[in-house]
Amino acid sequence: MACDGEGKSLRILVVEDEALVAMLIEDALTLYEHKVVGVAENVAAAMMIATREPIDLALCDIRLADGDSGVDAAAQLAAFGIPSLYLSGNCPARTDNPLVVGYMAKPFPTAALGRAVTAAHAVAQGQAPQAMPAGMQLYDHH
Amino acid sequence: MLEREPGGIITIHDDPPALHDQLPRRYLAIIAETAERLLAAEDPAAMVDELFATICDELKLDVFFNYRLDGDTLVLEAHGGLTARHAADGAVLQIGQAICGAAARDRCKMHVTAIQSSHDPVLGFVKAVGLDAYACTPLIYGGRLLGTLGFGRRWAGRFATDELSLLHIVCSYVAIAKHRLWIEADMRRSLERQERLMHELNHRVRNALQLAISIVGMEFGVPEADTPLAAKRRAVARLEAMATAHRPLYSSDRLGEVDAETLVRGVAEQTVGHDVAVLVDGVHGLSVERGVALALTIHAVLLDTTDLGMIRLERRMTDGAARLAITLSAASLAGTGTGEDGLPRSTGLLLRQLHAAIDRDRSGMTIHFVNET
Numbered sequence: 001m002a003c004d005g006e007g008k009s010l011r012i013l014v015v016e017d018e019a020l021v022a023m024l025i026e027d028a029l030t031l032y033e034h035k036v037v038g039v040a041e042n043v044a045a046a047m048m049i050a051t052r053e054p055i056d057l058a059l060c061d062i063r064l065a066d067g068d069s070g071v072d073a074a075a076q077l078a079a080f081g082i083p084s085l086y087l088s089g090n091c092p093a094r095t096d097n098p099l100v101v102g103y104m105a106k107p108f109p110t111a112a113l114g115r116a117v118t119a120a121h122a123v124a125q126g127q128a129p130q131a132m133p134a135g136m137q138l139y140d141h142h
Numbered sequence: 143m144l145e146r147e148p149g150g151i152i153t154i155h156d157d158p159p160a161l162h163d164q165l166p167r168r169y170l171a172i173i174a175e176t177a178e179r180l181l182a183a184e185d186p187a188a189m190v191d192e193l194f195a196t197i198c199d200e201l202k203l204d205v206f207f208n209y210r211l212d213g214d215t216l217v218l219e220a221h222g223g224l225t226a227r228h229a230a231d232g233a234v235l236q237i238g239q240a241i242c243g244a245a246a247r248d249r250c251k252m253h254v255t256a257i258q259s260s261h262d263p264v265l266g267f268v269k270a271v272g273l274d275a276y277a278c279t280p281l282i283y284g285g286r287l288l289g290t291l292g293f294g295r296r297w298a299g300r301f302a303t304d305e306l307s308l309l310h311i312v313c314s315y316v317a318i319a320k321h322r323l324w325i326e327a328d329m330r331r332s333l334e335r336q337e338r339l340m341h342e343l344n345h346r347v348r349n350a351l352q353l354a355i356s357i358v359g360m361e362f363g364v365p366e367a368d369t370p371l372a373a374k375r376r377a378v379a380r381l382e383a384m385a386t387a388h389r390p391l392y393s394s395d396r397l398g399e400v401d402a403e404t405l406v407r408g409v410a411e412q413t414v415g416h417d418v419a420v421l422v423d424g425v426h427g428l429s430v431e432r433g434v435a436l437a438l439t440i441h442a443v444l445l446d447t448t449d450l451g452m453i454r455l456e457r458r459m460t461d462g463a464a465r466l467a468i469t470l471s472a473a474s475l476a477g478t479g480t481g482e483d484g485l486p487r488s489t490g491l492l493l494r495q496l497h498a499a500i501d502r503d504r505s506g507m508t509i510h511f512v513n514e515t
Binding site for chain 1: 352
């Protein structure tokens with residue numbers, strides 16, 4: 001069942017240190033027929049998953065376990081060509097990382113996750129998103 | 143009034159220091175310049191360095207010592223005209239030690255004359271520095287001792303009365319300026335703390351709401367045979383467990399940290415519905431993220447437990463690592479070996495978030511993990 005009806009199933013990496021929030025994201029994305037290839041609580045775990053799994057998009061919290069930052073995770077994932085969308089209560093207002101397409105501020109409605117992921121992936125592919133949920137912002141990289 | 147004492151030490155009682163009509167005009171100019179510099183000063187040590195540069199030629203000063211009161215000791219904050227060895231020797235003084243310590247203890251200005259011919263042990267340090275005259279003033283503002291400021295000469299055995307008046311006036315200005323800088327630094331620290339608190343609160347509120355959504359959302363995974371009322375009760379109980387982890391927040395200076403004993407006791411009593419004895423071997427802090435994960439884990443474990451006896455919190459060394467161990471004494475939790483058998487998926491994820499392991503024995507269950515706050 002693809003609830004948003006926007007096509008392709010994506011391979012998603014969730015970089016989130018709170019187990020229950022990660023579970024909620026994973027369940028919601030599964031509902032929208034995306035595949036969560038892994039949940040990482042810090043930068044090292046994210047990179048370990050990135051080296052063994054093809055990933056279409058990473059969803060990165062900003063404050064991670066062990067004092068790590070989701071900004072660092074997104075930067076290191078970008079070196080592998082993996083785009084990111086921040087999901088955090090403290091999303092930076094701007095970024096120099098062209099592969100961070102945007103952010104969705106916590107608390108976000110789970111029903112919006114499917115559309116957010118599809119929109120973020122479209123932007124990362126250089127396309128215009130068909131629909132973007134309320135609360136999602138794109139970074140201006142121009 | 144001057145009071146002559148043996149050993150060349152003169153204690154001076156002239157509070158507050160007065161601006162005498164007879165002071166030379168150039169002294170008045172120095173006082174004006176000093177006041178201007180002190181009003182604009184931004185650094186306590188640099189401020190006294192500049193002051194020394196302003197007055198040392200006029201008063202033919204060789205040395206200055208500026209001590210800051212730090213608890214019960216005097217710490218040398220700024221100095222001039224000293225060798226590195228002398229500065230190290232006088233780096234810290236006890237109240238009452240040497241002439242500066244005596245001035246701080248008695249809160250009196252002191253003028254020491256003919257030091258090189260004195261055998262008074264209190265003068266040993268300034269004598270070793272080679273001084274023959276020394277004037278030390280306690281820096282006091284609003285009744286609070288801030289430190290001392292002393293000036294010395296090697297070439298003469300005393301200061302003139304006008305010179306002492308000038309030094310005392312300058313020192314009273316320094317006390318005011320240092321108090322102002324202290325207040326400003328205190329306000330800056332306070333504002334920085336407020337800013338950190340606001341940032342932390344912003345993060346905490348948003349994260350807690352997201353977590354609350356997840357906690358209620360967990361009910362979607364429960365079999366449909368369950369009643370809606372039971373589902374609501376479970377969701378409310380989990381939210382209460384999460385709230386327990388947030389309740390002790392911001393009660394101390396350690397932002398984002400909660401006391402493990404308060405947390406475990408609170409969530410256990412809330413879940414089992416009666417008082418619980420908690421034995422603890424010390425104070426254990428937890429980050430709020432770990433606190434929430436632990437609270438929800440204990441809540442899940444104790445949900446159907448009716449025979450909980452005691453809870454023990456202790457630090458254990460296992461394989462060279464300090465682990466926080468929470469032992470729940472209840473026959474219904476007893477078993478053998480390790481593992482998460484019978485626990486729901488969400489509890490397994492929380493245990494992984496904590497990097498926690500579970501051990502069971504004949505008396506109950508122990509949850510243990512490396513606790514780095």
